[in-house]
Amino acid sequence: MKPKFYITTAISYPNGAPHIGHAYEALATDALARFKRLDGYDVFFLTGADEHGIKMVQTAAREGISAKELSDRNVPKFQAMVEALGCSNDAFIRTSEPRHHKASQEIWRRMAEAGDIYKDTYAGWYSIRDEAYYAEGETELRADGVRYGPQGTPVEWVEEESYFFRLSAFQDRLLAHYRDNPDFIGPAERRNEVVSFVESGLRDLSISRTTFDWGVKVPDDPRHVMYVWVDALTNYLTGVGYPDDATQFGRYWPADLHVIGKDIVRFHAVYWPAFLMSAGLPLPKRVFAHGFLFNRGEKMSKSVGNVVDPFDLIAAYGADQVRYFFLREVPFGQDGNYSVDGIVTRINADLANDLGNLAQRSLSMIARNCGGVVPNAGALKGEDEIILAAARGLLDACRPAMESQQIHQALAAIWAVIADANRYFAGQAPWELRKTDPQRMETVLYVTAEVVRIFAVLVQPVMPGAASRLLDLLAQPADRRDFAALATPLAAGTTLPPPQGVFPRIETETAKPA
């Protein structure tokens, strides 16, 4: 039986349309999931939408519709985005689903049974108009003697009945967990932040609200709905069958990797493990936080008008290209920059010129000079052995990079060998050999086609569509495309289809400004 690998994105908050940050997380997680699948794992990849919470209620109220209506309008956009990106998620969860309410209530009951939930009063500055509490620092006392919230609405001191989670009791256990599992949080700088936060002391967490009813009802006390993060985090359990499908849940839980944005590290690295400890459930193996994307160095915001619509980007450049760009250009875990120049350069230099053209020039020569059939390798020379060994060694370089979510490093390693392959091809000059030593030309063309095959197999997690077309050009059957097939070299005598460009060049005139 294959080893399992359960990987998730954070669930998106559908109070607006998807933006490039949502797309980035989904495409990166998809690349990691696909890599594991090709590497022989039984992968379960979950993504979805986090529909509850006060923000949904507020946004819906402004538009004069219900939170449910708002969600039903926006969630399909997220599903469409995931599909347009070519993501291979096994499920798309919505937290409004009955099965999810059931799962959330179940974990709540278990935390309550463990004695970690108690009822008390929550006090804070409350805006009736916003239907929201604000921290003291978010409010200001103006000259008129009235205190106002961040939305400019008056706030008043309110005390509300609330359930609390005994987070303070978990400080030592959390710190011990971070210490014993140094890979629990990545990248390392995020772990440092979490550790110093927990070391500074934990306060109990208010985990229910009575001011609105859009959410999961607290068991046996339906006046309360759960604080949105309690139910949002539980999606990771619901997605693999908790609590009813013990077989699926037993198979996939605990998650091997939660991929999240750096803004929600605390919820995943402090609250979530504490909830699970309380409920007596195993903890996820790892939480990895990616960075934010900036448009030409500026934070994307609606007011600046530099928000990038993922659908526009995909339409302009193609899903594979967009995926490659972000994964190659931005060190995963760090913030990154997006610009039209950057994406056009990457696509043209790396995809069209380096990889695409290498495939095209070698396959064209095979089509023209070898009757469109994979030629015989003949006796290999040192140069041939060197480039073959470099390509064949790539999986061993990519695997540790992908396992530590250093996707950019895996791609850099692959492209370094692609550059070597171009040097090899130019150095061997098979177009000269055609006249002087046709036998040798065949060997060079064979070796080049073989390394192109290896590149195509390895590049599938990042560019599933283009890689698949490249493998089509190499007449590779469906069962010869996973990493195990890397060891099965191209068979001489195989008839190849006529070569076609897989990575078109982007002419700057047609490049779409963003």
Added chain:
RNA sequence: GGCGGGGUAGCUCAGCGGUAGAGCAGGGGAAUCAUAAUCCCUUGGUCGGGGGUUCAAAUCCCUCCCCCGCUACCA
């Protein structure tokens, strides 16, 4: 304020004690199999400022300047 991370070529970054590196951009050349792609050569940096340790410092220590993240309940 506290804790943490950074400031290296025009841009993005690697190097973290032993004669300054990569990719992209710029300049010159070769080749013509190929998506005018490829290959070779090359311009370019007082490695944030100052001080110190050392035979030797981007690399260690001190100090100053600047940038960023975290510093609890919007998601």
